[in-house]
Amino acid sequence: MSQPEFQASFFDLHPAGDVFVATISCKQLTEEENLEQMSQELLSLIDVFNCRKLVVSLERVTFVTSAALGRLITLHRRLHRKEGRMILAAASGGVADVLRLSRLQDYFSMAADVQSGVTQLQAT
Numbered sequence: 001m002s003q004p005e006f007q008a009s010f011f012d013l014h015p016a017g018d019v020f021v022a023t024i025s026c027k028q029l030t031e032e033e034n035l036e037q038m039s040q041e042l043l044s045l046i047d048v049f050n051c052r053k054l055v056v057s058l059e060r061v062t063f064v065t066s067a068a069l070g071r072l073i074t075l076h077r078r079l080h081r082k083e084g085r086m087i088l089a090a091a092s093g094g095v096a097d098v099l100r101l102s103r104l105q106d107y108f109s110m111a112a113d114v115q116s117g118v119t120q121l122q123a124t
Contacts, residue, residue, distance in 0.1 A: 006049060010038035013045075016055075019121045020045065021089075021114055023057040029068030039071040043078060052084035053124070055117035059090035064098055076108060085109065085124060089117035 006013065011022040022042065029035065045051040056072065058064075072088070079086045089111040091099055099105045111117035 006044075008041045010034075010041055011056075016118045017122055019053040019055060019118050020051050021055045021057060021118065023059065023114070024061050027060060028063040029061055029071075030063065030065045031067050035067055035071050039074065042071075042075050046075075046078050046082060046084065052079070052082065053121040054079060054084065054086045055089050055111070055114055055121065056086060057089045057114045057117075058095055059092070059114070061091075061095050062093060064095050066102075069098070069102065069104060072108070073104075085121055087111050087117035087120055089114045 008022070010026055011024045014021045014023070022045070024038075026038070029038075042056075045054065054075075056075070076086050087109045088099070090113050091110065096105075099108070099110075109117075109120070111120060
């Protein structure tokens, strides 16, 4: 997946061996931030670039809507159907609270930080 033509507007992408780390660059994941485009960029990692191990870093995100969580669920399901794995990493503050209150911390694989997520995926 080292194709240089992949360009993302909503996250920074960094390889870590066979694991890719997508650090969301928006502070707020809301409908106003064009979630559809962000979702398409993330899904293209799976469908076009054949990514199977993905850490989504939420370290810069301070607010999420239910629509944003729905996009992450869609991404998780797509990876799962293609026998891949995704870990959400570095969720804190209000984002961690929303994930906990919606019980999504049980649905998603979670990691305290990006390196922990990468380590978990490299072990599989």
